[in-house]
Amino acid sequence: MPRITRDSLMSLETYARERREFRARVMAHKQNRTVHLGDHVTLLFEDELTIRYQIQEMLRVERIFEGEGIQEELDAYNPLVPDGSNWKATMMIEYPEVEERSRMLARLIGIEDRVWVQVEGRPRVYAVADEDLERENAEKTSSVHFLRFELERTAAQALKQGARLAIGVDHPHYRAAIDDLGPAVRQSLIEDLTS
Numbered sequence: 001m002p003r004i005t006r007d008s009l010m011s012l013e014t015y016a017r018e019r020r021e022f023r024a025r026v027m028a029h030k031q032n033r034t035v036h037l038g039d040h041v042t043l044l045f046e047d048e049l050t051i052r053y054q055i056q057e058m059l060r061v062e063r064i065f066e067g068e069g070i071q072e073e074l075d076a077y078n079p080l081v082p083d084g085s086n087w088k089a090t091m092m093i094e095y096p097e098v099e100e101r102s103r104m105l106a107r108l109i110g111i112e113d114r115v116w117v118q119v120e121g122r123p124r125v126y127a128v129a130d131e132d133l134e135r136e137n138a139e140k141t142s143s144v145h146f147l148r149f150e151l152e153r154t155a156a157q158a159l160k161q162g163a164r165l166a167i168g169v170d171h172p173h174y175r176a177a178i179d180d181l182g183p184a185v186r187q188s189l190i191e192d193l194t195s
Helices: 012-031 048-062 067-080 098-107 153-160 183-190
Strands: 034-037 041-046 086-093 115-119 144-150 165-171 174-178
Touching (some): 012 048, 034 165, 034 174, 041 048, 048 067, 086 098, 115 144, 115 153
Antiparallel strands (some): 034 041, 041 086, 086 144, 115 165, 165 174
């Protein structure tokens, strides 16, 4: 799968000119990569375009234009691009009220390890969470986690041949599942798989 390189990024000046159009394209693209699990958990399945956008935005906001700083951003974000045998997702736990969010983040410790995908006829694949750093402590979990789902080649092939794809979370204090993703999201995720 393609990696984002320094040479493939827009300069800050070019990005300033093209940002509105690029952002609109990315937001439309994200619609087919977003899965809501119940009312409070959202998965955004990342790919080269979503991560490219994130890097460009970080460079813009931080006004990073020196090679070393750009490389640091590339090193931080490139691991979030799927590599052909997996999906990578940002999981957001969303409660609008501050008190409820604090209470639920305390109850949802470990939720990041209970998110799964399942190709029809195969066992669930649970996420490998937060490989970059630990995002929870003894008191609460984080509202954002980074997940990786490793798929066997046969599961990827089955998807390409029409097998259904289910996604869910089975934490004791939060359960939700989608038994079959819509065709646009499903196709977008299949395009991440080279197997």
